[in-house]
Amino acid sequence: xxxxxxxxxxxxxxxxxxxxxxxxxxxxxxxxxxxxxxxxxxxxxxxxxxxxxxxxxxxxxxxxxxxxxxxxxxxxxxxxxxxxxxxxxxxxxxxxxxxxxxxxxxxxxxxxxxxxxxxxxxxxxxxxxxxxxxxxxxxxxxxxxxxxxxxxxxxxxxxxxxxxxxxxxxxxxxxxxxxxxxxxxxxxxxxxxxxxxxxxxxxxxxxxxxxxxxxxxxxxxxxxxxxxxxxxxxxxxxxxxxxxxxxxxxxxxxxxxxxxxxxxxxxxxxxxxxxxxxxxxxxxxxxxxxxxxxxxxxxxxxxxxxxxxxxxxxxxxxxxxxxxxxxxxxxxxxxxxxxxxxxxxxxxxxxxxxxxxxxxxxxxx
Amino acid sequence: xxxxxxxxxxxxxxxxxxxxxxxxxxxxxxxxxxxxxxxxxxxxxxxxxxxxxxxxxxxxxxxxxxxxxxxxxxxxxxxxxxxxxxxxxxxxxxxxxxxxxxxxxxxxxxxxxxxxxxxxxxxxxxxxxxxxxxxxxxxxxxxxxxxxxxxxxxxxxxxxxxxxxxxxxxxxxxxxxxxxxxxxxxxxxxxxxxxxxxxxxxxxxxxxxxxxxxxxxxxxxxxxxxxxxxxxxxxxxxxxxxxxxxxxxxxxxxxxxxxxxxxxxxxxxxxxxxxxxxxxxxxxxxxxxxxxxxxxxxxxxxxxxxxxxxxxxxxxxxxxxxxxxxxxxxxxxxxxxxxxxxxxxxxxxxxxxxxxxxxxxxxxxxxxxxxxxxxxxxxxxxxxxxxxxxxxxxxxxxxxxxxxxxxxxxxxxxxxxxxxxxxxxxxxxxxxxxxxxxxxxxxxxxxxxxxxxxxxxxxxxxxxxxxxxxxxxxxxxxxxxxxxxxxxxxxxxxxxxxxxxxxxxxxxxx
Numbered sequence: 001x002x003x004x005x006x007x008x009x010x011x012x013x014x015x016x017x018x019x020x021x022x023x024x025x026x027x028x029x030x031x032x033x034x035x036x037x038x039x040x041x042x043x044x045x046x047x048x049x050x051x052x053x054x055x056x057x058x059x060x061x062x063x064x065x066x067x068x069x070x071x072x073x074x075x076x077x078x079x080x081x082x083x084x085x086x087x088x089x090x091x092x093x094x095x096x097x098x099x100x101x102x103x104x105x106x107x108x109x110x111x112x113x114x115x116x117x118x119x120x121x122x123x124x125x126x127x128x129x130x131x132x133x134x135x136x137x138x139x140x141x142x143x144x145x146x147x148x149x150x151x152x153x154x155x156x157x158x159x160x161x162x163x164x165x166x167x168x169x170x171x172x173x174x175x176x177x178x179x180x181x182x183x184x185x186x187x188x189x190x191x192x193x194x195x196x197x198x199x200x201x202x203x204x205x206x207x208x209x210x211x212x213x214x215x216x217x218x219x220x221x222x223x224x225x226x227x228x229x230x231x232x233x234x235x236x237x238x239x240x241x242x243x244x245x246x247x248x249x250x251x252x253x254x255x256x257x258x259x260x261x262x263x264x265x266x267x268x269x270x271x272x273x274x275x276x277x278x279x280x281x282x283x284x285x286x287x288x289x290x291x292x293x294x295x296x297x298x299x300x301x302x303x304x305x306x307x308x309x310x311x312x313x314x315x316x317x318x319x320x321x322x323x324x325x326x327x328x329x330x331x332x333x334x335x336x337x338x339x340x341x342x343x344x345x346x347x348x349x350x351x352x353x354x355x356x357x358x359x360x361x362x363x364x365x
Numbered sequence: 366x367x368x369x370x371x372x373x374x375x376x377x378x379x380x381x382x383x384x385x386x387x388x389x390x391x392x393x394x395x396x397x398x399x400x401x402x403x404x405x406x407x408x409x410x411x412x413x414x415x416x417x418x419x420x421x422x423x424x425x426x427x428x429x430x431x432x433x434x435x436x437x438x439x440x441x442x443x444x445x446x447x448x449x450x451x452x453x454x455x456x457x458x459x460x461x462x463x464x465x466x467x468x469x470x471x472x473x474x475x476x477x478x479x480x481x482x483x484x485x486x487x488x489x490x491x492x493x494x495x496x497x498x499x500x501x502x503x504x505x506x507x508x509x510x511x512x513x514x515x516x517x518x519x520x521x522x523x524x525x526x527x528x529x530x531x532x533x534x535x536x537x538x539x540x541x542x543x544x545x546x547x548x549x550x551x552x553x554x555x556x557x558x559x560x561x562x563x564x565x566x567x568x569x570x571x572x573x574x575x576x577x578x579x580x581x582x583x584x585x586x587x588x589x590x591x592x593x594x595x596x597x598x599x600x601x602x603x604x605x606x607x608x609x610x611x612x613x614x615x616x617x618x619x620x621x622x623x624x625x626x627x628x629x630x631x632x633x634x635x636x637x638x639x640x641x642x643x644x645x646x647x648x649x650x651x652x653x654x655x656x657x658x659x660x661x662x663x664x665x666x667x668x669x670x671x672x673x674x675x676x677x678x679x680x681x682x683x684x685x686x687x688x689x690x691x692x693x694x695x696x697x698x699x700x701x702x703x704x705x706x707x708x709x710x711x712x713x714x715x716x717x718x719x720x721x722x723x724x725x726x727x728x729x730x731x732x733x734x735x736x737x738x739x740x741x742x743x744x745x746x747x748x749x750x751x752x753x754x755x756x757x758x759x760x761x762x763x764x765x766x767x768x769x770x771x772x773x774x775x776x777x778x779x780x781x782x783x784x785x786x787x788x789x790x791x792x793x794x795x796x797x798x799x800x801x802x803x804x805x806x807x808x809x810x811x812x813x814x815x816x817x818x819x820x821x822x823x824x825x826x827x828x829x830x831x832x833x834x835x836x837x838x839x840x841x842x843x844x845x846x847x848x849x850x851x852x853x854x855x856x857x858x859x860x861x862x863x864x865x866x867x868x869x870x871x872x873x874x875x
Contacts, residue, residue: 224661358583
């Protein structure tokens with residue numbers, strides 16, 4: 001059993017990742033031992049060369065784990081080490097579990113059934129809707145929705161889960177005291193109430209882009225599976241999916257239009273063998289959980305029949321699809337005047353059957 | 366020996382009469398001009414001396430004192446050359462002084478005595494008529510511009526000799542028939558029928574033109590925003606004589622009437638580049654000149670790539686958009702220029718142009734999109750009644766043959782404008798875009814079905830309270846185009862389409 005101060009201190013030293021820290025822990029059990037160890041002791045640890053040894057010797061003078069633990073307590077954050085019972089049990093199974101997690105909120109959700117929902121920072125209305133709806137349904141099954149609190153799909157996933165009252169977990173790529181992106185301040189506050197915010201980074205760490213792959217590994221590591229909702233060809237979400245595969249977890253991908261650049265990444269995943277997800281049952285099935293039975297309300301065609309539409313509205317509605325159609329095209333295809341089409345589109349919008357996209361497109365809901 | 370004659374000077378957009386007094390006395394030879402002359406006026410001494418000699422008149426070797434009255438307003442420009450020369454000739458009895466009475470004289474002289482054209486002739490001719498003078502002597506090239514004003518004699522002269530000849534009764538100028546010209550800037554001729562597809566955008570522009578609504582187009586690069594904007598003047602209603610006169614005055618003062626020119630008949634289309642300076646946009650300078658907002662008076666001010674304009678520049682638009690005029694205060698003058706224009710803006714949805722585009726990936730990081738859009742402030746956006754999303758033209762559109770031509774659209778626009786003029790008689794407003802909240806209550810009454818639609822729209826589409834009046838104004842115009850007295854449900858439903866981007870701007874802001 002390693003001392004808390006030692007783990008916190010090691011976690012604060014640059015160049016020391018989970019693997020090297022594990023090596024070091026074989027040599028020392030207390031902070032005192034570590035501080036008094038000589039250069040030769042360090043060099044005996046596998047994976048530690050002269051350069052890293054220098055960094056350790058230099059940094060151990062600067063880092064102050066006592067101060068860090070005090071600061072965490074002031075912020076109301078809990079520090080969980082990988083030897084604690086509260087440490088997510090799925091995370092410990094991965095190759096490089098972070099030795100220390102800072103957590104705000106209800107840490108017990110970390111050991112619930114968890115599913116990660118990730119995707120692009122610039123989602124389309126389609127992706128937003130799916131992220132929010134899927135998260136809400138998962139949360140209704142008391143499944144912890146894990147994501148990264150980033151802009152776009154991440155935010156919608158958290159929002160969806162919060163709509164159902166949680167649980168949800170946000171994994172940060174910065175210190176627990178920093179809200180990034182700043183506009184998600186409100187969401188973060190709510191997550192702390194309904195779930196948990198965790199990070200492996202010491203207090204005060206800036207949200208550098210180099211932190212995010214490490215964050216992504218925790219997102220997939222906590223979860224049984226990772227759902228990629230929308231991702232462009234080169235997207236950070238694909239990194240998360242790769243981690244999930246390495247960690248032996250499920251990868252789910254939501255298909256989209258073959259014309260949409262934001263579905264290329266997910267389609268690539270499907271080609272590589274990721275499970276195609278149409279609804280929450282596809283996920284529940286994989287996890288051997290009870291399925292959702294009542295799907296009648298979600299079915300688009302049912303809704304259309306409930307809301308009454310006039311004949312000309314129907315004529316236009318039939319031309320609108322689940323991928324964007326320009327209003328211009330509707331004018332041409334129907335042969336109606338722009339003023340008629342504009343008015344019909346307003347009426348369909350008000351009936352919640354279609355959504356307007358900037359640039360003069362509409363899409364079926 | 367004393368002589369006195371009349372000339373004109375420009376102040377702001379208007380002209381006033383100036384007395385040119387010449388006194389020649391014995392003493393050391395000298396030539397002094399008093400009465401707040403600026404450099405160009407002071408330098409006229411040298412031009413006048415050379416011109417008089419080169420046209421075979423005598424230049425008196427005496428003490429010449431010249432006064433420009435009223436002596437407390439600064440006189441600018443070279444157009445005092447001709448009256449000064451004639452004044453000296455009158456004082457030395459080389460031209461009959463009595464013949465000069467009742468005429469106002471303007472013109473720049475070259476050293477050999479030819480008369481060169483000057484700026485601001487139209488307002489001068491207006492002043493001459495208002496003050497009840499007989500006529501105006503102007504440079505030959507400016508004669509047609511002055512001849513727009515009926516009821517005064519216009520004498521176009523090519524040289525000092527001709528001017529003297531006229532006053533001696535030896536030279537009779539030709540009659541001048543003013544020729545109508547187009548705005549200098551609209552050398553571009555186009556027609557809406559040349560633009561294939563984009564029927565939705567064309568419809569939006571028709572509404573904007575009919576109600577004089579400001580409009581913003583948002584769409585990816587290459588969707589034809591600029592191409593179609595350049596053709597807006599072709600669907601705007603013809604200008605009335607008063608409007609033409611006012612616009613010509615502005616161009617006359619700005620020196621933009623080129624060559625043989627008289628009244629401008631075509632509405633202006635001004636498209637300043639986004640590197641424009643504040644002075645270039647609203648006018649000003651040491652000697653105030655009208656800026657682009659005034660040159661677009663009664664026409665279209667088109668700002669392409671709106672967010673590329675500096676924030677400072679965009680905020681300057683707020684006063685003219687609200688008041689229809691711009692007041693410039695400088696050290697030695699405060700002038701007001703009219704600036705009632707239709708603002709048409711075009712922009713990409715983000716720096717790369719593909720934000721939320723279904724078929725291209727946007728390469729901008731979110732904060733860049735935010736910064737880009739936040740250049741357009743809320744107050745400015747509030748003054749823009751209509752927003753249109755523009756999608757790129759599909760190939761099938763390019764092949765389509767028949768498209769509405771400008772003349773047909775213009776006819777509908779003129780009918781709708783006539784309805785508005787009739788309705789707002791005596792209210793001192795001319796189009797729907799000028800409706801105040803009180804007048805909106807009076808003229809944009811909604812029936813039960815319409816109220817219901819509006820209520821639903823506010824809840825579902827999350828419109829802001831500000832959008833409410835704008836939607837009503839645009840719906841009023843749509844009803845006017847339809848020649849309908851009341852705003853009907855279909856008018857309102859169409860008007861709502863032009864607020865679709867509200868949420869897009871708001872979402873980005875938060």
